[in-house]
Amino acid sequence: MALLPILEFPDPRLRTRAQPVQQFDAALRQLIADMLQTMYAAPGIGLAATQVDVHRALLVMDVSVEKDQPQVYINPQIVARDGVEVSEEGCLSVPNIYEEIERAARVQVRAQQADGQWFECELTGLSAVCLQHEMDHLAGKLFVDYLSGLKRERIRRKLEKERRERASGAAKPAAARTARVI
Ligand code: K1U
Numbered sequence: 001m002a003l004l005p006i007l008e009f010p011d012p013r014l015r016t017r018a019q020p021v022q023q024f025d026a027a028l029r030q031l032i033a034d035m036l037q038t039m040y041a042a043p044g045i046g047l048a049a050t051q052v053d054v055h056r057a058l059l060v061m062d063v064s065v066e067k068d069q070p071q072v073y074i075n076p077q078i079v080a081r082d083g084v085e086v087s088e089e090g091c092l093s094v095p096n097i098y099e100e101i102e103r104a105a106r107v108q109v110r111a112q113q114a115d116g117q118w119f120e121c122e123l124t125g126l127s128a129v130c131l132q133h134e135m136d137h138l139a140g141k142l143f144v145d146y147l148s149g150l151k152r153e154r155i156r157r158k159l160e161k162e163r164r165e166r167a168s169g170a171a172k173p174a175a176a177r178t179a180r181v182i
């Protein structure tokens with residue numbers, strides 16, 4: 001298995017639309033294993049292939065407390081949605097930024113497993129929020145796109161500044177980096 005580098009906003013590759021997965025082979029199983037390892041190591045509760053610069057419709061999630069319930073969704077489609085829920089979201093591609101985002105409260109999803117078998121399930125709560133966030137990645141969309149242009153620009157500048165500081169060896173401690181940008 002391998003840890004994969006995660007693209008960070010505003011990298012233009014995060015805007016690429018994923019193409020359907022067509023080959024259910026050993027390379028796909030290896031990518032799934034690498035994405036799960038990368039998600040757990042980050043740490044995160046979800047990861048879309050787009051974030052690791054693979055532009056195929058594949059996402060992984062694990063919202064369990066014990067981190068022992070990996071889920072894989074290949075070629076996912078939301079076939080029904082209902083209700084509205086606002087919750088705080090983060091993103092491994094927009095590090096240390098957390099914002100309230102409105103999503104459907106319940107989604108019915110159709111997707112394929114690693115062996116190509118189709119399945120359908122209904123998600124609520126954090127699973128529903130995470131699935132919608134990851135499916136946005138596959139469409140080239142980020143959670144910051146739901147914010148005002150001004151706020152998005154402030155976040156972009158903050159991340160660029162942090163990247164410059166990191167490159168020059170003058171990084172702030174983690175607690176000082178976590179922020180809601182007003
Ligand atoms: O897609 C991603 O960048 C992963 C993202 C998923 C997500 C989180 C919250 C709401 C919607 C979608 C993350 O995992 S950010 C990190 C995070 O939320 C977390 C990290 C460690 C423990 C618990 C949560």
Ligand code: ZN
Nearest residue numbers: 090091092093
């Ligand atoms: Zn994300």
